[in-house]
Amino acid sequence: MxxxxxxxxxxxxxxxxxxxxxxxxxxxxxxxxxxxxxxxxxxxxxxxxxxxxxxxxxxxxxxxxxxxxxxxxxxxxxxxxxxxxxxxxxxxxxxxxxxxxxxxxxxxxxxxxxxxxxxxxxxxxxxxxxxxxxxxxxPIIEPVKKFLKPSGLVLNLFYDSVVEGHQREFFGRVWEKAQTDEPWKLAYNSVKRFYERWKQNARSGDDDEEEKRR
Known part of the structure; x- marks a missing residue:
């Protein structure tokens, strides 16, 4: 014009x-x-x-x-x-x-x-x-790029670890530990501690109710 x-x-x-x-x-x-x-x-x-x-x-x-x-x-x-x-x-x-x-x-x-x-x-x-x-x-794509940028960095780090063999080494160690009794001991100890904590909290709750009644 x-x-x-x-x-x-x-x-x-x-x-x-x-x-x-x-x-x-x-x-x-x-x-x-x-x-x-x-x-x-x-x-x-x-x-x-x-x-x-x-x-x-x-x-x-x-x-x-x-x-x-x-x-x-x-x-x-x-x-x-x-x-x-x-x-x-x-x-x-x-x-x-x-x-x-x-x-x-x-x-x-x-x-x-x-x-x-x-x-x-x-x-x-x-x-x-x-x-x-x-x-x-x-531009609409710029906010999307900023939002997905951390995900891209994580994927790049994971890719590099796979190429360099770190992931394979890690899964090998996990498999070796799985053949022993250490995972079962860890699971048993975790469940045992959880049960003891739950039992202790239940007792403390009962004691508080008795004190209120008195």
Whole structure:
């Protein structure tokens, strides 16, 4: 859309005009890489740095507006007037689109002053949605990789122990011990200690009941 018709085609991405209000993170649902509908606690920047520019809210970092980039965009409209407005913008340049977007953006809290506007535009921002294709969603595979990383390390260690023969040596020792009476002695002693502990606890419980009766 009119990217090569921009006045500064050789400028970097930072020199391009920002996306219209319907393409900014505040208007895009969080499932598509935006911030709309996101819980306030989740919206806080976890990588907050003291050197970041402040915004007046602890833990919140001031983000620059999203700008136009080469590629495909999905522009959803909810009314006929918004459709005609978007169709008109397709034939113009990004600078003109930005000027139209400035009129549609919600005003910030500033001292009252007289502002003259040459032309009035219908604000269809609430009915529109602009997202890049593919959307700027966080990759789903990264959390899965982090979750399965410990399992991969364990499997690698087990594989190395099998290749180096440690597992075979271990099972050989287990088999040798199984041919002797040591496993049976160990099982007998464990059951015997468990029974003695259980019997001792039962006696102490009976003594407590007798003391309560007295």
């Amino acid at each position: 009119a990217l090569h018709q921009s006045r500064n085609p050789g400028a970097g991405a930072g020199a391009l005009p920002p996306l219209p209000p319907e393409g900014q993170p505040e208007r895009v649902p969080w499932q598509l890489g935006g911030k709309r509908g996101k819980v306030e606690s989740d919206a806080m920047d976890a990588d907050y740095d003291e050197d970041d520019p402040p915004t007046g809210i602890p833990g919140r970092v001031l983000e620059p507006p999203r700008t136009w980039k080469e590629g495909w965009y999905l522009w959803s409209m909810g009314s006929l007037s918004a459709f005609w407005n978007h169709t008109h913008q397709m034939a113009t340049t990004l600078e003109n689109v930005d000027q139209n977007g400035k009129v549609k953006r919600p005003p910030r809290r500033q001292p009252a002053r007289l502002v003259e506007i040459d032309h009035e535009f219908d604000n269809h921002t609430e009915e529109n949605l602009l997202i890049p294709i593919p959307p700027d969603t966080p």
